[in-house]
Amino acid sequence: MSNDNQGTGLELRSLVRSSGELELSLARVPIPEPAAGEILVRVEASPINPSDLGLLLGPADLSSGVVSGTDESPIFTAKVPEAFMRMAAARADESMPVGNEGAGVVIAAGAGAEQLVGKTVAMLGGAMYAQYRCLKAADVLVLPDDATAADGASCFVNPLTALGMVETMRREGHTALVHTAAASNLGQMLNKICIAEGVGLVNIVRSAEQAKILTDIGATYVVDSTSPSFLEDLVKALVATGATLAFDAIGGGKLPGQILNAMETAANLTATSYSRYGSTTYKQVYIYGGLDTRPTELSRAFGMSWGLGGWLLTPFLIKIGPEAAQKLRQRVIDELKTTFASHYSHEISLAEALKPEVIAGYNRRATGEKYLINPSKGL
Amino acid sequence: MSNDNQGTGLELRSLVRSSGELELSLARVPIPEPAAGEILVRVEASPINPSDLGLLLGPADLSSGVVSGTDESPIFTAKVPEAFMRMAAARADESMPVGNEGAGVVIAAGAGAEQLVGKTVAMLGGAMYAQYRCLKAADVLVLPDDATAADGASCFVNPLTALGMVETMRREGHTALVHTAAASNLGQMLNKICIAEGVGLVNIVRSAEQAKILTDIGATYVVDSTSPSFLEDLVKALVATGATLAFDAIGGGKLPGQILNAMETAANLTATSYSRYGSTTYKQVYIYGGLDTRPTELSRAFGMSWGLGGWLLTPFLIKIGPEAAQKLRQRVIDELKTTFASHYSHEISLAEALKPEVIAGYNRRATGEKYLINPSKGL
Numbered sequence: 001m002s003n004d005n006q007g008t009g010l011e012l013r014s015l016v017r018s019s020g021e022l023e024l025s026l027a028r029v030p031i032p033e034p035a036a037g038e039i040l041v042r043v044e045a046s047p048i049n050p051s052d053l054g055l056l057l058g059p060a061d062l063s064s065g066v067v068s069g070t071d072e073s074p075i076f077t078a079k080v081p082e083a084f085m086r087m088a089a090a091r092a093d094e095s096m097p098v099g100n101e102g103a104g105v106v107i108a109a110g111a112g113a114e115q116l117v118g119k120t121v122a123m124l125g126g127a128m129y130a131q132y133r134c135l136k137a138a139d140v141l142v143l144p145d146d147a148t149a150a151d152g153a154s155c156f157v158n159p160l161t162a163l164g165m166v167e168t169m170r171r172e173g174h175t176a177l178v179h180t181a182a183a184s185n186l187g188q189m190l191n192k193i194c195i196a197e198g199v200g201l202v203n204i205v206r207s208a209e210q211a212k213i214l215t216d217i218g219a220t221y222v223v224d225s226t227s228p229s230f231l232e233d234l235v236k237a238l239v240a241t242g243a244t245l246a247f248d249a250i251g252g253g254k255l256p257g258q259i260l261n262a263m264e265t266a267a268n269l270t271a272t273s274y275s276r277y278g279s280t281t282y283k284q285v286y287i288y289g290g291l292d293t294r295p296t297e298l299s300r301a302f303g304m305s306w307g308l309g310g311w312l313l314t315p316f317l318i319k320i321g322p323e324a325a326q327k328l329r330q331r332v333i334d335e336l337k338t339t340f341a342s343h344y345s346h347e348i349s350l351a352e353a354l355k356p357e358v359i360a361g362y363n364r365r366a367t368g369e370k371y372l373i374n375p376s377k378g379l
Numbered sequence: 380m381s382n383d384n385q386g387t388g389l390e391l392r393s394l395v396r397s398s399g400e401l402e403l404s405l406a407r408v409p410i411p412e413p414a415a416g417e418i419l420v421r422v423e424a425s426p427i428n429p430s431d432l433g434l435l436l437g438p439a440d441l442s443s444g445v446v447s448g449t450d451e452s453p454i455f456t457a458k459v460p461e462a463f464m465r466m467a468a469a470r471a472d473e474s475m476p477v478g479n480e481g482a483g484v485v486i487a488a489g490a491g492a493e494q495l496v497g498k499t500v501a502m503l504g505g506a507m508y509a510q511y512r513c514l515k516a517a518d519v520l521v522l523p524d525d526a527t528a529a530d531g532a533s534c535f536v537n538p539l540t541a542l543g544m545v546e547t548m549r550r551e552g553h554t555a556l557v558h559t560a561a562a563s564n565l566g567q568m569l570n571k572i573c574i575a576e577g578v579g580l581v582n583i584v585r586s587a588e589q590a591k592i593l594t595d596i597g598a599t600y601v602v603d604s605t606s607p608s609f610l611e612d613l614v615k616a617l618v619a620t621g622a623t624l625a626f627d628a629i630g631g632g633k634l635p636g637q638i639l640n641a642m643e644t645a646a647n648l649t650a651t652s653y654s655r656y657g658s659t660t661y662k663q664v665y666i667y668g669g670l671d672t673r674p675t676e677l678s679r680a681f682g683m684s685w686g687l688g689g690w691l692l693t694p695f696l697i698k699i700g701p702e703a704a705q706k707l708r709q710r711v712i713d714e715l716k717t718t719f720a721s722h723y724s725h726e727i728s729l730a731e732a733l734k735p736e737v738i739a740g741y742n743r744r745a746t747g748e749k750y751l752i753n754p755s756k757g758l
Contacts, residue, residue, distance in 0.1 A: 054656070087680045090647045090654075251679060268469045275469075276434040277691055290679065298675040300630060300666070301466045304689035312656055312683040 007031055009131035010350055010375065011097055014056050018092040020085055022060035024076040024354050025069070027095070032134035034110040039137050041121060045153035046102030046128040047342070048353075048362045048371040050249070050289050056098045058091070059084030062363060065356045076354045099128030099373070103143065103152040113137035120147060122155035129350060131375045141333055153372060154185070154342040157313065159332040161288065162189040164316045165247050166199060167328070171320075172284065176200030178238070178246035178259055181291060182222070183210035183367045185342055186249075191219050192339045200241030202234070204255070210367055225255065231262060238266035246285040247311065252292030256285045256308055257299050264302035278303015286311035291365055345369045349377040386410055388510035389729055389754065390476055393435050397471040399464055401439035403455040403733050404448070406474070411513035413489040418516050420500060424532035425481030425507040426721070427732075427741045427750040429628070429668050435477045437470070438463030441742060444735045455733045478507030478752070482522065482531040492516035499526060501534035508729060510754045520712055532751060533564070533721040536692065538711040540667065541568040543695045544626050545578060546707070550699075551663065555579030557617070557625035557638055560670060561601070562589035562746045564721055565628075570598045571718045579620030581613070583634070589746050604634065610641060617645035625664040626690065631671030635664045635687055636678050643681035657682015665690035670744055724748045728757040 008028045015023045034040045048056075058080060065078035080088060103122045109115075121140040127133060143152040169177055179190055182203035194201040195218050203222045205211050211222045221237040223230060237243075244267075246259045260283050267279035283302060288311040298308070317325040332340050345368065352358050353373055362371040387407045394402045413419045427435075437459060444457035459467060482501045488494075500519040506512060522531040548556055558569055561582035573580040574597050581600045584590050590601045600616040602609060616622075623646075625638045639662050646658035662681060667690040677687070696704040711719050724747065731737050732752055741750040 051656075086644075090650065257674070265465075271469065276475075277430075280694070287679075288683075293679075295636070296677040296679060298677070300669065300672075300675060304667075304691040305694065307686055307688035309686035309688075310683035315659070315684065 011127065011131070012099070012129035012350055012353060012373075013095045014058065014098050015095045016058045016060075016080060016088045016092055018085070018089075020080050020082065022058050022076075022078045022080055024056070026073055026350055026354070029130075031132050034108050034113070034134050036111040037113055037137055038110045038134055039106045039113050039116050039121070039140065040108040040132060040134045041104040041123060041140075042107050043102050043104040043123075043128055043130055043133050043375045044149035045104070046099045046373045046375070047154045047157075047344070048373060049100060049154075049157050050291065050365055051157060052098060052100055053363060053365070054290070055096060057359070057363060058088050062356075062359060065359065067354070067356060072351065074351055074354045076356065076359065097127035097130065099130070100124065100126060101154065101156045102128030102133070103149040103155065104133070105149065109137070116140075116142065119143070120149055120152065122152040124156040129353065129373055129375065131350075141329060144333070144336065147336055150344065150347075150372060150374075151336060151341075155332055155336070155340070156329075158186040158189060158342065159340040160317070160328055161313050162186055162193055163328045163331065164313060165190060166193055166197065167320065167324075168286070168311070168316065169199070169245050172245065173282075174243070174245035174284070176202070176241035176243035176245075178202040178204065178243050179249075180204045180225075180246070180255060180259075181206075181249035181289070181367075182219075183213045184249065185370060188213070188217060189340055191217055195219075196339070200243055202237040202241055202243050204234070204259075207367075213367070231258065234259070234262040235265050235269075238262055239269060244281060244283050248285055248287050249289035250292045251287045251290040252294035252296055254297050254299070256287065256296055257302075259285055260302040260306050260308070261299065264306075275303070278305065280305055282306070284309075288312065343370060344372040346371045347374050347377065348372070350375050351378065390506065390510070391478070391508035391729055391732060391752075392474045393437065393477050394474045395437045395439075395459055395467045395471055397464070397468075399459050399461065401437050401455075401457045401459055403435070405452055405729055405733070408509075410511050413487055413492070413513050415490040416492055416516055417489045417513055418485045418492050418495050418500070418519065419487040419511060419513045420483040420502060420519075421486050422481050422483040422502075422507055422509055422512050422754045423528035424483065425478045425752045425754070426533045426536075426723070427752060428479060428533075428536050429670065429744055430536060431477060431479055432742060432744070433669070434475060436738070436742060437467050441735070441738060444738065446733070446735060451730065453730055453733045455735065455738065476506035476509065478509070479503065479505060480533065480535045481507030481512070482528040482534065483512070484528065488516070495519075495521065498522075499528055499531065501531040503535040508732065508752055508754065510729075520708060523712070523715065526715055529723065529726075529751060529753075530715060530720075534711055534715065534719070535708075537565040537568060537721065538719040539696070539707055540692050541565055541572055542707045542710065543692060544569060545572055545576065546699065546703075547665070547690070547695065548578070548624050551624065552661075553622070553624035553663070555581070555620040555622035555624075557581040557583065557622050558628075559583045559604075559625070559634060559638075560585075560628035560668070560746075561598075562592045563628065564749060567592070567596060568719055570596055574598075575718070579622055581616040581620055581622050583613070583638075586746075592746070610637065613638070613641040614644050614648075617641055618648060623660060623662050627664055627666050628668035629671045630666045630669040631673035631675055633676050633678070635666065635675055636681075638664055639681040639685050639687070640678065643685075654682070657684065659684055661685070663688075667691065722749060723751040725750045726753050726756065727751070729754050730757065
């Protein structure tokens with residue numbers, strides 16, 4: 001921090017103007033004073049998750065993006081197509097901080113939280129793409145002494161989502177799972193969990209390279225949606241596992257309907273009598289991401305016993321209650337460097353996060369590419 | 380019944396051959412002898428509901444239909460397109476009786492059910508497109524003395540579905556409803572129920588004529604999906620009623636997604652702060668029919684707090700349990716000639732139900748046109 005900026009820190013802001021423009025900038029904001037029970041964290045690592053991109057980039061047309069301002073304080077602007085402004089209406093003209101989760105070092109504490117000063121902690125709660133974050137001590141996880149901020153930066157979203165899928169499966173009476181975009185960081189965690197717990201998992205990937213990532217870590221059922229035998233392979237894996245619940249990160253296109261239809265075919269293969277309304281086996285697909293923003297297209301040949309819906313981590317954690325949620329969190333800490341290890345391909349500064357070529361990179365959401373923002377980098 | 384057929388009766392059968400043909404015929408089957416606790420009913424009225432058409436006609440291409448056989452014993456055949464045979468595979472080469480519900484006069488009874496002889500009863504349970512139906516006495520509803528078989532023929536499917544929608548609304552924590560294809564017999568019943576109980580109901584129709592049917596019986600919120608202001612009208616009605624649950628009889632096309640998007644818009648209009656994942660208000664659409672068999676297309680601008688699923692009467696009744704189900708049934712009997720009165724535009728015989736021009740008529744599922752099969756007609 002240069003001297004003339006003492007007492008302030010940078011915070012990444014996303015603003016959608018009602019005139020139809022996205023603006024990303026770095027705001028200089030006062031460093032908060034932690035109140036009783038609060039801590040002040042110097043953020044050192046915060047991942048760019050797919051779940052951050054919606055708020056960060058909105059529905060902007062990135063190909064129209066231009067940069068103005070200075071190297072130290074760049075401003076990225078891009079057009080938001082008219083058709084999408086309706087979606088963005090609720091956030092229009094409000095400068096919003098971004099970043100779901102992160103980790104850093106506690107540099108100050110209010111009364112009752114002094115013992116945390118100097119510790120490296122993991123945080124969830126938004127506004128993590130910032131140099132400093134003040135929050136309640138009760139809301140952070142203290143990382144083990146041998147863990148860096150980068151180790152703990154992705155402590156919440158992916159690990160708890162993967163654990164939440166298995167927990168949802170049990171609570172809703174299913175016995176095995178289907179997962180799409182399955183070679184992702186999250187998908188690899190899910191494989192490790194399911195292998196450890198003996199839960200059948202059907203992994204749907206989109207290339208042979210992605211399939212190899214999963215078979216290399218011990219996945220049994222990997223089907224490639226680009227293969228001509230995809231639907232048959234999927235039915236076979238569903239019959240073998242008995243999976244009737246899927247989590248889909250993609251959302252758009254035909255995949256959710258194809259999964260429901262394959263589940264119906266699998267159920268009918270083992271049915272003993274014909275039911276006029278299709279199989280009575282309940283089939284559920286939860287869409288938890290939106291890698292494909294095109295419409296979802298369902299060819300309904302899967303009877304009447306089915307559900308499709310949205311799934312989101314925070315409401316899930318609220319639903320299961322604080323005690324059950326805490327158990328999941330503790331498991332993440334216990335297995336931070338094994339089951340829940342995250343890998344980053346790029347570490348960038350706050351200013352770099354506003355460069356068009358870098359934005360294009362993290363917005364590609366490519367398998368094997370994962371971006372980590374380090375707000376203390378380059379200062 | 381002519382003398383040489385004594386002891387037998389006609390039963391309509393639907394057969395999909397694995398060679399790719401639908402065949403409708405009238406099978407002559409022995410009249411069953413009611414066992415203890417059973418009754419034998421001479422069926423005099425059985426409606427053709429949309430929910431019967433799937434089993435009756437399967438996925439056949441009706442334009443290819445031809446009739447063979449005799450006037451008394453016609454056989455209707457039509458091609459089933461290759462692409463749809465997968466859907467029909469589970470019923471292939473099995474001759475299936477049809478007809479979910481009906482009513483008639485008890486003409487014989489087993490031990491313990493003798494008191495029912497001579498009574499007119501309403502029945503649910505399939506195989507109602509037949510001259511005789513033998514079933515458990517406990518499974519029928521005895522109609523009031525002044526009710527005809529035609530009055531009671533549609534006692535179960537539409538009335539219990541309409542009541543089931545309101546019951547589902549209460550059990551799942553919603554306070555108002557949306558209904559599509561809302562001018563149907565079922566839709567009119569639903570309006571009467573909601574008016575009587577003060578439940579907000581948004582009726583979606585597809586023409587000004589249909590709108591008039593509903594406003595004539597006192598409906599407050601009627602929106603026409605063919606109007607240029609449809610989406611705005613829908614949002615207004617959703618804001619006024621607070622409806623977050625819809626029952627859709629159509630299934631295909633964009634309507635289910637439009638309803639979810641309109642619910643999201645309505646929720647955001649009353650929201651106090653922006654949520655990055657969309658509104659936290661839970662929005663649900665149940666598809667309970669398939670008037671449009673095209674794919675369902677969801678343009679997902681409705682956040683993550685939503686569900687789409689199938690809804691079917693029988694699993695619903697099982698879920699709420701026998702006591703709650705009996706309450707609903709009793710209400711139907713109590714209000715048979717008022718709330719739950721059905722209107723038929725055509726009364727046809729079993730043989731007429733196999734004529735191509737008649738099939739084209741009832742398969743049109745046009746508002747205001749409702750077909751009743753009277754198996755004792757024309758004998």
